[in-house]
Amino acid sequence: MSAVEETSLRIANMSIRGAGRIARAGASAIGDFARTYEGRELDGFIRDLGKAVDTLLASRPTAVSLWNGVHAAIRGAEDCTSLEEAVSLVSGNADRFVEDSSKAVKRIASIGARRICDGDTLLTHCNSSAALGVIKEAHSQGKDIKVYATESRPWRQGILTVNELAEAGVDVTLVIDSAVRSVMKRIDKVFVGADTITSDGVLINKIGTSQLALAAHERRVPFYVCAETYKFSPMTLFGDMVVIEERDISEVVRPGEVPDSVKVFNPVFDSTPGRYIDALITELGMMSPGSVYGVMAEQLGPTVFSKE
Numbered sequence: 001m002s003a004v005e006e007t008s009l010r011i012a013n014m015s016i017r018g019a020g021r022i023a024r025a026g027a028s029a030i031g032d033f034a035r036t037y038e039g040r041e042l043d044g045f046i047r048d049l050g051k052a053v054d055t056l057l058a059s060r061p062t063a064v065s066l067w068n069g070v071h072a073a074i075r076g077a078e079d080c081t082s083l084e085e086a087v088s089l090v091s092g093n094a095d096r097f098v099e100d101s102s103k104a105v106k107r108i109a110s111i112g113a114r115r116i117c118d119g120d121t122l123l124t125h126c127n128s129s130a131a132l133g134v135i136k137e138a139h140s141q142g143k144d145i146k147v148y149a150t151e152s153r154p155w156r157q158g159i160l161t162v163n164e165l166a167e168a169g170v171d172v173t174l175v176i177d178s179a180v181r182s183v184m185k186r187i188d189k190v191f192v193g194a195d196t197i198t199s200d201g202v203l204i205n206k207i208g209t210s211q212l213a214l215a216a217h218e219r220r221v222p223f224y225v226c227a228e229t230y231k232f233s234p235m236t237l238f239g240d241m242v243v244i245e246e247r248d249i250s251e252v253v254r255p256g257e258v259p260d261s262v263k264v265f266n267p268v269f270d271s272t273p274g275r276y277i278d279a280l281i282t283e284l285g286m287m288s289p290g291s292v293y294g295v296m297a298e299q300l301g302p303t304v305f306s307k308e
């Protein structure tokens with residue numbers, strides 16, 4: 001099995017998970033592919049690079065961070081005039097994406113932590129490195145905070161979250177997903193991550209995120225989304241819908257636990273409309289969901305639509 005296939009498999013089986021991590025793993029796999037390429041022709045490299053990209057992108061369909069990470073790594077490769085140039089460009093692109101992505105998570109932590117006050121009780125969902133970066137930064141600044149973390153069925157990424165927060169010394173309480181509305185009366189602010197944000201400011205994140213947003217909205221609790229801008233989906237600018245991943249039913253029920261006639265539906269992500277989001281915390285600063293179009297259009301350049 002090639003290194004690219006192995007990374008793709010590890011992303012698909014969730015050994016590597018989290019939107020930022022899969023983006024960095026995808027970009028790194030492309031960088032390694034370029035560095036270790038044994039062919040001698042530029043055409044062959046470009047063709048094999050395309051296959052590597054397809055293999056990685058087939059691993060998980062929803063988080064656009066993977067698409068953006070992989071495409072950041074290959075940007076400009078088709079314009080190269082020699083194999084050496086292409087290899088150096090792609091490996092350099094990949095390294096830069098990984099470095100910029102890690103810096104973005106740190107910048108989000110520093111910006112988001114300012115929104116947290118001494119004495120706040122926070123709620124988070126699933127296991128987002130961007131959201132946990134914010135919470136841990138506030139804690140390390142000496143703010144006295146409490147955190148409620150959801151279990152996040154079926155993969156129970158909440159267990160990772162409570163372990164990570166406990167290790168950092170944060171006062172953390174695990175709750176089951178269906179306790180969200182009930183605990184909201186104790187919560188001052190909600191911080192979640194993002195897998196994808198559409199051009200019209202809709203958040204796609206771990207299944208259950210939208211019920212945190214609704215319960216927060218009901219009690220006027222601020223709802224913040226911590227997201228690097230490579231979680232913004234350029235495809236949605238062109239009208240594409242986000243594909244919501246559905247995973248195997250074995251993640252929800254054990255074999256033989258329910259009759260074969262019972263259907264099990266296991267969507268991994270849900271959509272939260274921008275009107276339930278108080279702010280996006282990005283490496284470019286705090287912004288409203290309504291700002292996403294402008295940021296994306298600027299990143300893609302003024303001729304984006306004329307290129308179609």
Ligand code: RI2
Pocket residue numbers: 017018019020021125126127128129130131157192193194195205206268
């Ligand atoms: P960071 C995760 O997806 C969660 O939905 C989390 O909110 C999101 O990625 C962002 O994570 P999964 O891979 O990039 O667990 O903030 O399905 O780490």
